[in-house]
Amino acid sequence: MNAGTVGLSADTEQEAIVKEAEAFVRNRIRPCVQLFQAEKGIPGSLIRELADHGYLAASLPREYGGLGLDPVYYGLFTEAFGKASPAVRSLLTVHTSLVSETLLRFCSPEQKSLWLPRLTSGQWIGAFAxxxxxxxxxxxNIRTQWREEEGHYVLNGRKKWITYGDLADVFVVLAANNGKSTAFLVERTFDGVATRRVEGLMAGGDTYLAEIDLTEVKVPKGHVIGRMNGGFEYVVSTALDHGRYSIAWAGLAIAQEALDAMVTYSRSREQFGQRLSQFQLIRGMIGDAVTKVHAARALCLRAGELRRDRSPDAAIETTIAKYFTSKMAVEVVNDALQVHGANGITDQYPVAKLYREAKVLEIIEGSSQIQQEMISHYGLREYFKRGSKR
Ligand SMILES: Cc1cc2nc3c(=O)[nH]c(=O)nc-3n(C[C@H](O)[C@H](O)[C@H](O)COP(=O)(O)OP(=O)(O)OC[C@H]3O[C@@H](n4cnc5c(N)ncnc54)[C@H](O)[C@@H]3O)c2cc1C
Known part of the structure; x- marks a missing residue:
C-alpha cells in the first residue's frame, strides 16, 4: 500500500488508495464471495489481509495506523467493497465506522493510544451492540443494565442482531441505569460474555450476526466510552451517523451492481427475435434505474463533501442519503431481477443475492420509517414560511 507515498497531492494519494482497493476487491474478494456464503463467513486469512492493507482503518488518521481517507474517498472505498461483498462491507461498517470512528471521537488520549492501534491492525475486531x-x-429504552461496584461496573442483559458479534474481540455495549444509557468497551474475554450465531437469515448469513449474553460482566472503570449517561445522546447518535454514511454508499453499491447486471443481461438475452434491451418496457426500467443510481450517487457525494467540510448539515444530508439509497436500491434490484426473468431467482446470476441484501439496508442503522421521521422533522422546521398563509 502506498498510503505513505511522499510528494503526491492528498487527492492523488487518496485516489491511488481507492484504485488499489478496487483491484484488491477484484482479485481477492470477488472470486471468493460464493465461498463466504457456503462457509457462513469471511475467513480469518482475508481479515488479516484487509488489516495488512490498512483497509480496516481506511478513514482513520495515520497517527493511529489508518489510511487517512477523507469522507468522500472513504465513501468511494466503501462502494468498491459493497459492490462485491456485503459481508466484507458490513465488517467495514461495524469495525471501522461504528466502532473505531466512535472511539476516535469519544475516547480519552490514553484510551485511544491503547485501543485504536489494536483495532486498526486487526488485532481486535470490533462490533457495536x-x-x-x-x-x-x-x-x-434499552434494558441491558449497569450498576456500579467498587472499582468497576457490572453489566447484565442481552443484545441481539450484532453484526460480526460472533467473531468480534471487543464490543461497544450500551447499557442503562435509571433511564440513562452509557457506552462501555467490553472485551470478549471478560467473564460473563457469551455469544451465539443468529441462524436462518434471508441475508447476512456470512456476517457472524449474533446474540450476546452479558451476565454479571465486570467492566473496568477505564472502559467507559465518553461521558457517563451520555450513551444515547452522544455515542449512539454519532456511531449511527457514521454507520448511516457507510450504509448510504452500501445502497449505492448494490444498486450500481444491479444496474450493471440488468444492462448486461438485457443486451444478451433474446426473446421474440430481439434483444430484451430493444423492448420499450425494459428500457423504461433501465432508464429509471440509471436515473435513481445517478441521483443516489449525487446524494452520497454531497453528504461526503459536507462531512469533509464539517458542515452542520452533514448529519441530516447523510440521513437523507441513507434513506434514499437504501430505498432506491430495493427498487432497482427489484427491476433488475424482473429483467432476468426466471434466471433472476437462481444463484447463477447476482441479482437474487442483491435483492435479499438490499432489503436489509432499509432496516439497519435506523429503519426507513425512522429516517422519514428525522427528515420530516428537519423539513417541517427548515421549509416553514413564517407569516405565509400559503
Ligand atoms: C442484518 C442486520 C444487522 C444488524 N446489525 C446490528 C448491529 O451490528 N448492532 C445493533 O445494535 N443492531 C443491529 N441490527 C438491529 C437493527 O439496528 C434493528 O433491526 C433496527 O434498529 C430496527 O429495529 P427492529 O428490527 O427491532 O424493528 P422495530 O423497531 O421493532 O420496528 C419494526 C417496524 O416498525 C417500524 N417502526 C418502529 N418504530 C416506529 C415509529 N416510531 N414510527 C414508524 N414506524 C416505526 C420500523 O421502521 C419497522 O418497520 C441489525 C439488524 C439486521 C437485520
Missing amino acids: LSEPDIGSDAK
Whole structure:
C-alpha cells in the first residue's frame, strides 16, 4: 500500500488508495464471495489481509495506523467493497465506522493510544451492540443494565442482531441505569460474555450476526466510552451517523451492481427475435434505474463533501442519503431481477443475492420509517414560511 507515498497531492494519494482497493476487491474478494456464503463467513486469512492493507482503518488518521481517507474517498472505498461483498462491507461498517470512528471521537488520549492501534491492525475486531431482543428502533429504552461496584461496573442483559458479534474481540455495549444509557468497551474475554450465531437469515448469513449474553460482566472503570449517561445522546447518535454514511454508499453499491447486471443481461438475452434491451418496457426500467443510481450517487457525494467540510448539515444530508439509497436500491434490484426473468431467482446470476441484501439496508442503522421521521422533522422546521398563509 502506498498510503505513505511522499510528494503526491492528498487527492492523488487518496485516489491511488481507492484504485488499489478496487483491484484488491477484484482479485481477492470477488472470486471468493460464493465461498463466504457456503462457509457462513469471511475467513480469518482475508481479515488479516484487509488489516495488512490498512483497509480496516481506511478513514482513520495515520497517527493511529489508518489510511487517512477523507469522507468522500472513504465513501468511494466503501462502494468498491459493497459492490462485491456485503459481508466484507458490513465488517467495514461495524469495525471501522461504528466502532473505531466512535472511539476516535469519544475516547480519552490514553484510551485511544491503547485501543485504536489494536483495532486498526486487526488485532481486535470490533462490533457495536445496541439492539436487543425487545428493543430496536426505540433504542433510548434499552434494558441491558449497569450498576456500579467498587472499582468497576457490572453489566447484565442481552443484545441481539450484532453484526460480526460472533467473531468480534471487543464490543461497544450500551447499557442503562435509571433511564440513562452509557457506552462501555467490553472485551470478549471478560467473564460473563457469551455469544451465539443468529441462524436462518434471508441475508447476512456470512456476517457472524449474533446474540450476546452479558451476565454479571465486570467492566473496568477505564472502559467507559465518553461521558457517563451520555450513551444515547452522544455515542449512539454519532456511531449511527457514521454507520448511516457507510450504509448510504452500501445502497449505492448494490444498486450500481444491479444496474450493471440488468444492462448486461438485457443486451444478451433474446426473446421474440430481439434483444430484451430493444423492448420499450425494459428500457423504461433501465432508464429509471440509471436515473435513481445517478441521483443516489449525487446524494452520497454531497453528504461526503459536507462531512469533509464539517458542515452542520452533514448529519441530516447523510440521513437523507441513507434513506434514499437504501430505498432506491430495493427498487432497482427489484427491476433488475424482473429483467432476468426466471434466471433472476437462481444463484447463477447476482441479482437474487442483491435483492435479499438490499432489503436489509432499509432496516439497519435506523429503519426507513425512522429516517422519514428525522427528515420530516428537519423539513417541517427548515421549509416553514413564517407569516405565509400559503
Ligand atoms: C442484518 C442486520 C444487522 C444488524 N446489525 C446490528 C448491529 O451490528 N448492532 C445493533 O445494535 N443492531 C443491529 N441490527 C438491529 C437493527 O439496528 C434493528 O433491526 C433496527 O434498529 C430496527 O429495529 P427492529 O428490527 O427491532 O424493528 P422495530 O423497531 O421493532 O420496528 C419494526 C417496524 O416498525 C417500524 N417502526 C418502529 N418504530 C416506529 C415509529 N416510531 N414510527 C414508524 N414506524 C416505526 C420500523 O421502521 C419497522 O418497520 C441489525 C439488524 C439486521 C437485520
